[in-house]
Each structure stands twice: as C-alpha cells, then as structure tokens.
Amino acid sequence: MEVTSNKNALTSTVIIPLVKNDELANNLKSLGKNLGLDFDMLQLDFSGEKGEVFKSHFNNGRPGRAVMLGLGDDNVSKNCFKAVKLFVFQNREKLEKSISFDLSYHRSKDLKKLIHALVRGVILGNYNLGLYKTNREQRLFDLTILADGKNLERAAKNSQIVAETQVRVMNLVNASSSNLTPARLGAWAIDSGKQFGFKTSVLSKDQIVKEKLNALLAVNQGSALPPSFIICEYKGKGARRTLGLVGKGVTFDTGGISIKGSKDMHHMKSDMAGAAAVLGIIEVAAKLKLSVNIIAIVPSTENAVDANSVKPGDIIHSHLGKTIEVIDTDAEGRLILADALSYMTSKFKPDVLIDFATLTGSIIATLGYHAAGLFTNNISLEGQLMDSSLTSGEKVWPMPLWSHYDEDLESDVADVKNYSGKPIAGAITAAKFLEVFINGHQNWAHIDIAGTAYKESPMGTQEHATAYGVELILDYIERNLAEDQG
Ligand code: BES
Ligand code: ZN
Numbered sequence: 001m002e003v004t005s006n007k008n009a010l011t012s013t014v015i016i017p018l019v020k021n022d023e024l025a026n027n028l029k030s031l032g033k034n035l036g037l038d039f040d041m042l043q044l045d046f047s048g049e050k051g052e053v054f055k056s057h058f059n060n061g062r063p064g065r066a067v068m069l070g071l072g073d074d075n076v077s078k079n080c081f082k083a084v085k086l087f088v089f090q091n092r093e094k095l096e097k098s099i100s101f102d103l104s105y106h107r108s109k110d111l112k113k114l115i116h117a118l119v120r121g122v123i124l125g126n127y128n129l130g131l132y133k134t135n136r137e138q139r140l141f142d143l144t145i146l147a148d149g150k151n152l153e154r155a156a157k158n159s160q161i162v163a164e165t166q167v168r169v170m171n172l173v174n175a176s177s178s179n180l181t182p183a184r185l186g187a188w189a190i191d192s193g194k195q196f197g198f199k200t201s202v203l204s205k206d207q208i209v210k211e212k213l214n215a216l217l218a219v220n221q222g223s224a225l226p227p228s229f230i231i232c233e234y235k236g237k238g239a240r241r242t243l244g245l246v247g248k249g250v251t252f253d254t255g256g257i258s259i260k261g262s263k264d265m266h267h268m269k270s271d272m273a274g275a276a277a278v279l280g281i282i283e284v285a286a287k288l289k290l291s292v293n294i295i296a297i298v299p300s301t302e303n304a305v306d307a308n309s310v311k312p313g314d315i316i317h318s319h320l321g322k323t324i325e326v327i328d329t330d331a332e333g334r335l336i337l338a339d340a341l342s343y344m345t346s347k348f349k350p351d352v353l354i355d356f357a358t359l360t361g362s363i364i365a366t367l368g369y370h371a372a373g374l375f376t377n378n379i380s381l382e383g384q385l386m387d388s389s390l391t392s393g394e395k396v397w398p399m400p401l402w403s404h405y406d407e408d409l410e411s412d413v414a415d416v417k418n419y420s421g422k423p424i425a426g427a428i429t430a431a432k433f434l435e436v437f438i439n440g441h442q443n444w445a446h447i448d449i450a451g452t453a454y455k456e457s458p459m460g461t462q463e464h465a466t467a468y469g470v471e472l473i474l475d476y477i478e479r480n481l482a483e484d485q486g
C-alpha cells in the first residue's frame with residue numbers, strides 16, 4: 001500500500017470516488033482532460049449520486065480503466081466505504097492485483113476519512129466467506145492512493161490495522177461452533193495478546209468453580225465442552241482512563257431445555273459475536289497503542305440440551321450473591337453476563353463499563369437490522385455513544401431502563417427471575433436483568449447487537465458476520481478516553 005502525490009504512480013485500474021457537490025462539474029472537466037474523456041458525455045453519464053458506478057476505458061498515452069463511484073452529498077465517507085466494499089466484492093475475481101484510488105478531487109480536510117473508508121472497503125469487500133471451501137482462495141490487492149497531505153500514509157496503515165482485525169472478528173463469528181469452542185476462543189485471546197501486547201488469562205472450569213461463577217456454570221451444565229472465562233488487560237502508555245468491556249461468548253445457543261425451533265438454529269453459532277467484538281476492540285487498541293486501559297471479559301460456553309442441562313425452575317446462586325430463578329433456559333446470555341458484570345465490577349474499577357451481546361430476538365423486532373439497542377444509566381455516555389454511532393456508521397438507538405419494568409423480573413422464590421414470561425418488552429427486561437449485576441456502576445451501557453452483528457447483506461446469500469462494534473468503540477475511545485498522543 002502506498003499513498004503518493006505522484007500521478008505517474010497510478011496503475012491501469014483507477015477508482016475515482018466523487019462527491020455530488022458544486023465542484024462536481026469542474027472535477028469532471030479536469031478528470032475528462034486528464035484521462036482523455038469527453039466532458040459532455042461524462043456529465044450525462046455520471047451525476048455523483050450515492051451508489052452510482054460508471055466505468056470507462058481511457059487512453060491518455062497509456063490504456064487504462066476508470067471506475068467512478070458516486071458518493072452523494074451527505075455522509076460521503078460512509079458512502080465511500082459502502083461503495084468501495086460492494087465494488088471490490090462484485091469485481092474481486094476480475095480485478096488486477098494492483099488497484100489505484102485517485103483522491104485528487106477531494107478537499108484535503110476530508111482525505112483521512114476517505115482513506116479510512118476506502119482501505120477498509122477494499123479489505124472487507126475482499127472478505128472471503130468460504131471458510132470451509134475446499135478451493136478457498138484469498139486474493140490480495142496492492143493499493144496505490146493518489147492524495148496529497150500530511151500523515152496520510154500513517155492513516156492508511158492504521159485503517160489497514162483496523163480492517164485486518166475486523167476480518168479476524170468476522171472469522172470468529174462465521175466459524176462453526178465445533179471449530180470455535182470456548183477453549184478455542186480463549187486460545188485466540190491468548191494468542192492475540194501475545195502478538196499485539198496485552199495480557200490474557202483464561203480461567204479453567206476448576207477456577208470458574210472456585211470463583212463461584214455459578215450462572216456461567218449453570219448454563220454450561222448441559223455441554224460436553226467446559227466453559228472458559230477470558231480476562232484480557234491492555235495497559236496503554238500514559239493512559240488515565242480504563243474501559244471495561246464484557247462480551248457474550250455463547251459459542252452455540254440451542255436454547256437448552258427451552259429448545260429453539262430448528263429452522264434458523266444454525267445462525268446460533270454467531271451467539272458469541274459480543275465476545276468477538278470486545279476481543280477485536282482490545283486487539284486494535286493494542287495494535288494502535290492507544291493511550292487507554294482496557295479490560296475485556298468474556299464468559300464463554302455452549303448452551304446445549306442434555307440430561308444434565310439446567311432446567312426451568314432451577315435456582316442459581318450467582319457470583320454477585322443474588323439468587324436467580326431460571327424461567328427460560330434460552331435466556332442464557334443474561335445469566336453468563338450477570339456473572340461477568342459482577343466479576344468485572346468487583347475485581348476492577350473501570351471508569352466506563354460497556355457490554356456487547358446478541359441478547360434478544362426482541363431487539364430485532366424493535367429496531368430491525370439497522371441499529372443496535374443502547375441501554376445506559378448515564379446520559380453523557382448515551383450522547384457520546386450516539387455521536388460515535390453517527391461517525392462510525394455503526395448505529396445505536398437509545399432504549400429505556402425505567403424502573404416500571406422491575407416488577408417483570410420479580411420472582412416469588414428467588415431474588416430475581418431471568419424472564420418475565422411475557423412476550424413483551426423482551427430487550428428491555430433483558431437489560432434490566434443485567435442492571436441488577438453491575439454493582440451500582442454509574443457509567444454502564446449495554447448494547448444489544450442481535451440484529452447488527454450477523455445479518456444479510458449483498459456480500460453473501462446467507463446471514464453472516466459484520467464485526468459490528470469495533471468501529472463504534474474505537475471512535476468512542478479516541479474521542480472520549482484516549483490521551484492525546486500528539
Ligand atoms: N441468542 C438469543 C438471541 C438472538 C435471537 C440472537 C436471534 C440473534 C438472533 C438469546 O439467547 C435468546 O434466545 N433470547 C430469547 C430470550 C427469551 C427466551 C426470553 C429471545 O430473544 O427470544
Ligand atoms: Zn438463548
């Protein structure tokens with residue numbers, strides 16, 4: 001990858017993202033001149049509309065092909081990411097190994113964002129879903145970016161670092177549950193820590209028993225595989241603030257005794273997308289050496305059906321000490337998160353606590369696949385995450401934690417029950433359940449990513465991983481938690 005201001009470095013395939021603004025006509029004029037294309041025809045064929053793609057061969061002394069991508073006039077870097085990703089995905093078989101981007105028709109203040117968008121667009125558009133195909137082939141592209149400005153090479157490298165971790169996150173989520181067991185997830189985190197510079201400890205089943213993480217153990221009862229409890233700690237140089245992250249790591253969710261229908265059950269290999277997101281975030285923070293401290297905790301197990309499985313009506317003595325009546329064994333995510341949140345807040349004192357979980361079908365019924373549900377007890381945190389959601393394009397939408405919902409979780413026999421028993425407000429009551437276990441932390445957010453972490457897109461015929469959460473939290477860290485490194 002190279003960022004250069006030398007026009008002669010452009011290869012024969014040149015992708016030219018263009019904004020639909022007042023300068024478009026002038027830009028098309030000079031573009032026409034540079035490539036030997038007719039301005040009037042260009043203007044008829046290309047208007048810069050978002051999603052528009054115009055391809056043309058040219059010969060300006062040497063032959064080449066130009067691909068113009070319309071970015072619209074609003075949210076142009078997000079549109080650039082989408083357009084490049086889709087174009088690379090659709091053309092990845094026939095594209096030459098070397099591709100160029102010409103950003104000379106953009107204002108210099110927009111360059112970093114556009115570079116971030118297009119570097120990520122190329123890498124994620126080139127993502128190969130065929131993890132288990134016998135003829136798996138992964139092409140790699142060489143990028144040349146024509147742009148003039150300071151520190152752009154660095155920006156491009158950083159974007160590559162982010163995208164490469166997003167690919168690793170997607171691989172975790174798309175992996176079959178037999179390949180990605182709780183132990184393998186732990187091994188991944190240990191390996192990532194060694195490679196990129198953070199500490200990982202994985203508690204074994206014996207240690208989990210000693211720590212009294214009994215809700216995790218209850219969900220694990222029916223599984224042939226032991227649970228794991230992953231604790232990662234990254235210490236940034238000069239950091240003053242600590243972010244606590246918790247991610248749901250259910251490697252497969254059958255529902256347990258309250259078994260799910262079989263039709264869509266295969267999707268439940270993705271029930272560890274929260275875990276993958278938080279491991280991805282700590283990995284990128286370490287790679288980029290961000291000046292922030294991060295503790296990431298992942299409780300991991302399968303939720304399996306077996307004679308030993310936890311049963312509806314069973315009582316769990318949770319890590320926090322509160323007793324839980326299990327009404328529905330398919331509400332297992334909140335059980336393992338309860339222990340992880342309680343462990344996090346009793347052993348560490350993070351300034352901010354954020355959990356990610358594919359927690360409820362109800363959040364999909366509420367927000368569809370476009371936005372994750374944001375539940376927080378801190379209004380400033382809500383604003384900060386909303387801001388980051390707008391810049392990153394990974395949308396969150398605020399949901400309530402009003403005390404009216406408390407009664408839905410009252411149990412006659414235990415301190416709390418894991419399901420109201422009513423098919424209403426499911427995402428909210430799940431969040432209210434988690435709130436019981438945060439030890440009164442005043443700056444907590446729960447992000448329900450059931451609809452955003454794994455979904456349909458033009459990039460495949462079936463639902464697949466999106467690495468949702470990595471961009472969102474990186475933006476949040478950079479704006480709110482990391483010290484300025486100059
Ligand atoms: N893992 C599921 C939530 C889910 C559903 C994620 C669809 C992605 C797509 C979770 O463990 C679950 O089963 N939740 C139940 C809770 C209910 C039994 C209270 C749900 O949402 O139906
Ligand atoms: Zn479930």
Ligand code: ZN
Pocket residue numbers: 250253271330332333358359
């Ligand atoms: Zn689940």
